[in-house]
Amino acid sequence: MKTKDILGETYTALSANKVRSGLTMLGIVIGISSVIAMVSIGQGAQGSIQSSIESIGSNLVMVYPGAQRASPGAQVSSGRGSSRTLTQADAEAIASEITLAKAVAPELSGRYQVTTKGNNTNTSVNGVDQNYPGVKNIEVAEGSFITEQHAKSMSRVAVLGPTTRDDLFGEGADAIGKTIRISNSVFTVIGVTKEKGGTGFGSQDDMIFIPLITAQKFLAGEDYVSIINVQAHDSESMTALQEEVTNLLLARHKISDPTAADFSILNQADIVATASSITNTFTILLGSVAGISLVVGGIGIMNMMLTTVTERTREIGLRKAIGANRSDISKQFLIEAIVLTCVGGVTGVILGGLISWAISLTGVLQTSISLGSVLLAFGVSAGIGIVFGYYPARRAANLNPIEALRYE
């Protein structure tokens, strides 16, 4: 029997029972479309988390101060990040001695009450130098950023984040040249940064940047730094960079036991990896819930095919009597099942695509459909057709023509 004729017979058989074929397909449609939609939501979440991590800079290794101990051997710890062991000199040493470091940007941050005429807010004030924008992906929308000159001369200038600018001067107001007061010191606004969006690790838009030395002298009163941001040339060299920075700082701080280090290092690649593994688990969870409905849909197909074989016993007997052999019969029923699942599969892919597109439209999440999930869903649906169609098809093929013809 020719393939074209089998398809013709399949079409006739399926269209003879449109409602039943449609309902059976619906099971597969729901299964496939939910797999596609769920996986696209999972991947969208992964993408959005990844991009907000990367918005704080790329290929970053961050050095934090370690815990401060009152005296050697003391048991009381005031917690990680509390010690004042990192200095600008450490940052300069990293910059000059480690070739893997593309740029180094030390930073001293703290929260202060900031006031202008009539308005005030409490926000994060970061003492930074001229390398900071390059390392942390910060761009200036108006005015200019802190220059080397500002950093050296202890100028009292400030660059505002757009949210801070809105809070202090009103939305979109021109803030350049105006003055603000941070903890009793007066600063002149010289620039406003571009909006970054992203809420991953605290808004990057609600911040004030001032020269590092100014922050040390006027706000903190000491010359330590709270983070040293070190940027690697590429993501491959990050682990090596982390190791070199560790060794250098251990040597500089005269610590022989690495477990007693008075600083800790956070590698951005690790953060991304952790976040990815969380969203991956999430995607697998969603996908497997959807996968269950796919299996239920497959069982629906098998149920329908078994009913069909019973119903059409006499037809099968007739086909055998006029010369159909076993493979003709089994092919016909198998292809009926495969056509059902594949048509259901295509419809499901389209429906799943529409669902994920609709979710993107609402703006909650930028979903992304991967070719992999489409191929997987389609492969699974074709597989279900073959697996769940095989048994009914075999049953039909092995019917005894004499008994089949007599079947009432």
Add this chain to the structure above:
Amino acid sequence: MIEAKNITKTYTSGAEPFTALKGVSFTIEDGEFVAIMGPSGSGKSTLMHILGALDTPTTGEYLLDGKNVSDYGQDELAHIRRNKIGFVFQAFNLLPRTSALRNVMLPLIYAEVNESEREERAKSALLAAGFDENHFHHLSNQLSGGQIQRVAIARALVNNPSLILADEPTGNLDSRTGEIVLGTFESLNRKYGRTIILITHERDVAEHADRIIVIKDGVILEDSRSHQRRKSVHLDSHTENKAEKVHHKQHAHPGAEEHADSIAKE
């Protein structure tokens, strides 16, 4: 040509083995019109299944056109049915909601005949079975009993089989329609030289055939030719000769168009 040599059939599926045929032998030549007659339970259905290559005998040999098909497997039997046998069933067994033409084309699909040729052959078979041309595209559930049986006959005919087997073909028809259908068989035999085996339990249906084999309890009781019974022996033998000629002509030119031509000329 059909040769049955001492065929027996024993069913072992029940609690006790049951022998339906107890050694049946006969020969049917090409172009014969034979009725196999017997009451229900006589073994005639079992015999039909074996003659129709739906089943194989337990012992003995069944030769169809010189080939021994007694020990063929399922798929080989399907191949024999496809090429050498046409069935007409009591219950018609047309595909539901399918046009008359498509029903007749069905065996050609399994025989992998070209699409263009299929329709030609199906149409000529329908015409040969006396089916009205205007109803070719009517669905099977829109046809009357007589029309349905003609479609079934055309379907049995379309593959140019060596043998047409009709199992109680008039069983579901009223007597008038039954006569018309039997007339169709007669004309297929007389005009086109078809070998026809008619299975029935009614004497007056069997009377339409040239030869009657009576079977009872799995053995042949009687095998008689109609020469004695027929009123016009002369006419009968004349027609038989003619049928023989047409038959040979067909074998010399087995192409479908030739076949259609020969039908048209008649």
